[in-house]
Amino acid sequence: MIRKTELFNPLVGKSMKKLLLATTLLLPLSAFAQKTINMELLGKDGNKSIGQVKVSKSKFGLVFTPDLKMLPPGVHGFHVHTNPSCAPKDKKGKSVLGLSAGGHYDPEKTGKHGFPWTDSNHKGDLPALFVQQDGTATTPVLAPRLTMKDLDSRSLMVHMHGDNHSDMPKKLGGGGPRIACGVSK
Numbered sequence: 001m002i003r004k005t006e007l008f009n010p011l012v013g014k015s016m017k018k019l020l021l022a023t024t025l026l027l028p029l030s031a032f033a034q035k036t037i038n039m040e041l042l043g044k045d046g047n048k049s050i051g052q053v054k055v056s057k058s059k060f061g062l063v064f065t066p067d068l069k070m071l072p073p074g075v076h077g078f079h080v081h082t083n084p085s086c087a088p089k090d091k092k093g094k095s096v097l098g099l100s101a102g103g104h105y106d107p108e109k110t111g112k113h114g115f116p117w118t119d120s121n122h123k124g125d126l127p128a129l130f131v132q133q134d135g136t137a138t139t140p141v142l143a144p145r146l147t148m149k150d151l152d153s154r155s156l157m158v159h160m161h162g163d164n165h166s167d168m169p170k171k172l173g174g175g176g177p178r179i180a181c182g183v184s185k
């Protein structure tokens with residue numbers, strides 16, 4: 001405890017200033033304990049806001065809690081992609097939705113798609129996103145290998161199809177087209 005009189009003591013004043021400065025510096029750090037990613041449905045005629053995914057820290061890894069709507073019901077591939085962009089990009093002369101996001105986040109350059117809890121595959125591989133019959137998604141998923149730092153300047157992607165967490169029989173879990181995306185700042 002700091003006694004009131006100490007605040008007016010010029011000798012203690014300096015350390016108080018240091019303490020205040022340290023507290024101020026720590027504040028922005030605690031802001032990173034949670035982050036909100038605004039998600040958009042990707043469309044040829046422009047993107048449409050469909051809600052957010054909140055990311056929070058837990059003792060077991062990062063928790064992604066969706067609050068989304070207007071998605072097709074069922075199970076969808078869900079990943080952290082490398083680039084902080086959800087824009088379309090040309091591939092073989094055709095515009096592909098969400099392609100600017102790049103591939104699955106893979107800092108260790110494994111080149112392999114797999115489970116969220118195994119090594120030697122993309123670090124951005126998340127458990128699939130579950131969308132209810134009414135098009136909403138609220139079921140959280142856990143990513144045990146990811147830290148908040150991994151989400152600096154990335155994107156979060158939802159695919160048309162599910163995810164079998166393997167490159168067989170289809171590449172990248174078979175998620176196919178990119179249908180929704182959000183930039184993680």
Ligand SMILES: [Cu+2]
Nearest residue numbers: 078079157159
């Ligand atoms: Cu993906």
Ligand SMILES: [Zn+2]
Nearest residue numbers: 104113122125
């Ligand atoms: Zn992957």
